[in-house]
Amino acid sequence: MLRAIIDNLKGLYSLLVGLSITGRFLLSPQRTVHYPRQVVAPESLASFRGPLELVPSADDPAKTRCISCQMCVRACPDNCLKVVKGEGGKAPAVWVYDFSLCCLCAACVEACPASALRFSHKVYLTALTRDELKLDLLADLKARAAKAAGGADARPPAQPPAGLEPQARL
Amino acid sequence: MALSLAVFVQIIVAVLLVIGLMVGNAVVMVYVERKACGFIQRRPGPFEVGPRGLLQAVCDSMKLLGKQIFVPGNIDWPLHFLAPVVAFLPVLLLYLPIPFGPYLTSLQVDDGILLILAFAGLGAVSNILAGWSSNNKYGLLGAARAVAQSVAYEIPMIMALLAVIFMTGTMNLTTLVEGQGGWPWQWNIVRQPLACFIYVVCLVAETNRAPFDLPEAESELTAGFHTEYSGMGFALFFLSEYANMLLVSFVCAVFFLGGWRGPFLDGFWWTFAKAYAIMFFIVWIRWTFPRVRFDQLLNLNWKWLLPLSILNLWLTAVVVKLAN
Ligand code: SF4
Ligand code: SF4
Numbered sequence: 001m002l003r004a005i006i007d008n009l010k011g012l013y014s015l016l017v018g019l020s021i022t023g024r025f026l027l028s029p030q031r032t033v034h035y036p037r038q039v040v041a042p043e044s045l046a047s048f049r050g051p052l053e054l055v056p057s058a059d060d061p062a063k064t065r066c067i068s069c070q071m072c073v074r075a076c077p078d079n080c081l082k083v084v085k086g087e088g089g090k091a092p093a094v095w096v097y098d099f100s101l102c103c104l105c106a107a108c109v110e111a112c113p114a115s116a117l118r119f120s121h122k123v124y125l126t127a128l129t130r131d132e133l134k135l136d137l138l139a140d141l142k143a144r145a146a147k148a149a150g151g152a153d154a155r156p157p158a159q160p161p162a163g164l165e166p167q168a169r170l
Numbered sequence: 171m172a173l174s175l176a177v178f179v180q181i182i183v184a185v186l187l188v189i190g191l192m193v194g195n196a197v198v199m200v201y202v203e204r205k206a207c208g209f210i211q212r213r214p215g216p217f218e219v220g221p222r223g224l225l226q227a228v229c230d231s232m233k234l235l236g237k238q239i240f241v242p243g244n245i246d247w248p249l250h251f252l253a254p255v256v257a258f259l260p261v262l263l264l265y266l267p268i269p270f271g272p273y274l275t276s277l278q279v280d281d282g283i284l285l286i287l288a289f290a291g292l293g294a295v296s297n298i299l300a301g302w303s304s305n306n307k308y309g310l311l312g313a314a315r316a317v318a319q320s321v322a323y324e325i326p327m328i329m330a331l332l333a334v335i336f337m338t339g340t341m342n343l344t345t346l347v348e349g350q351g352g353w354p355w356q357w358n359i360v361r362q363p364l365a366c367f368i369y370v371v372c373l374v375a376e377t378n379r380a381p382f383d384l385p386e387a388e389s390e391l392t393a394g395f396h397t398e399y400s401g402m403g404f405a406l407f408f409l410s411e412y413a414n415m416l417l418v419s420f421v422c423a424v425f426f427l428g429g430w431r432g433p434f435l436d437g438f439w440w441t442f443a444k445a446y447a448i449m450f451f452i453v454w455i456r457w458t459f460p461r462v463r464f465d466q467l468l469n470l471n472w473k474w475l476l477p478l479s480i481l482n483l484w485l486t487a488v489v490v491k492l493a494n
Binding site: 008015018019021022023025026027028029030031032034 | 206208210211212213214217454455457458459474
C-alpha cells in the first residue's frame, strides 16, 4: 500500500517533468523551415540519401571508377540497376539506375569493390513520370564534371528554387 | 421563480449568445490547439491560410459545412441523426447557470451546479446513441468505452465539487464566487487543493480528452463513436466537445479559482481568462502525455480518485463540523 502510494507520487512528479519539457519546447524556437520560402542549408543535407551517383575517378572527374563487375546489380534487392560493360577495358558503356524502384538500402554501395557508388544529396528532385526517374548515371557524372570545369553545357544539378537564402541556423 | 416574459427573453438572448460563444470557442480552440501542438513539437503549425494561419479554422469549418453527408448502410437512422443533436443541445442548457460576471448570468438558479451535473450526463447518452446506431464496430467499442469512462469519472468529480459545497454551504454558483476573494490565496483551490486536483483529472476524462481520449482514440478506433459521421453531424460532435471543455473549465474557474473576482477590476474578463487558462492547460496535457490503457484508466479512477475524493469529503465534513 505504502509502496503503491510512493510509486504514484513518483509518477505524478514524472508527469510534471513531462509538462515542463513540453512547456520549454512550446517557448523555444522551431526546428522546421517554411519550405517554399526558406530552405535547409546545404551542410545539413550531408546525411541525406538522395538518388545514387557515381564517384569520379581520382585523375579524371568525368571518368567513373566503376569496373563493370556487376556486384551492385546482384546485390540490389529491387533490381533497379543495369550496368553494361563497354568495348575494350572495364569501363561501363551503360549505367542506368531506376530511382522509382530504389529503396535506398545502400546494399549496392556496400557491395561495390571499387567504391564507385555513393548517395547524392539531391533533395529537390521531382519528376512527372516514372520514366524521368530512370537516371543515366554516366551522363550525370559527365554533367557534374563539366559543371565543375565551368562548362556552359552542364545540366544544372537539383537546386532550391531561385531567390532563396538557405537558413543559416540549420 | 415565475417564468415571466422578461425571464423568457433573457433566456432566449442568453441561448443565442451561448451559441455564438460555442462556435467562436470552437474556431479559436482549433487554431490554438493546432498551434500549440505545432510549437510543442517545434514546428510552426498551420501557417499558410491567412496571416500566420489565422484563417485555417474558419476554412476548415467552411469545408465541413460543404461536405456531403455520407451515411453508411444498415444504420439505425433515427438514432443516428438524433445523436449529434443530443450531444449539442444539453450543452446550451449547461451554460445557463454559469455566472460569467457579477451581472452576466443567464439564469440565476439556486442549484446551479446540480443542473449542470444532471444534464452533463446526457453527453454519455449521445455517445451511446452515436456508437450504437452507426452499425460500426469501432463506433460500438468507442461508445462502450465512453459510457464506462464517463460513469466512472462522474463520481469523483461530483465528490470533489461536493467537498466545496460542504465547505461553503451553497450550490448557487454566484454565491460561491462571492464567497471567494480576489487574490489567489483567497480562492477555494487553497482550501481544497485535493478536490481541485481530482476535479481537474476528472475534467480531462469527462471531456474525453487525451490522455483519457479512449472513446475516440484515433490510433485504435479511427474516431470511436463518431467514426461514421461526416459533415454537419461530425461538426456538431466537434462543437459540443469543445463546448463541454469550455464548460468544465468555467465550472473549475467558478468553483476553485474565484470566478469573476480578480486582484483588481472584478468582471467577466477574469472568468474568461481563468477558463481559457484551464483550456490551454488541457491542450498542453494533450500534447504531453501518451494515452493510457483502458484498465489503467479505470484503475486510476476506482483505486485512487474515488477513495481520495471520499477521504477528502470526509475530512471536509469533519472540519466543517468542528469549526461550527
Ligand atoms: S540502394 Fe538498394 S535498392 Fe537502391 S540501387 Fe542500391 S541496392 Fe538497389
Ligand atoms: S559494384 Fe561498383 S564497380 Fe561493380 S558494377 Fe557496380 S558500380 Fe561498377
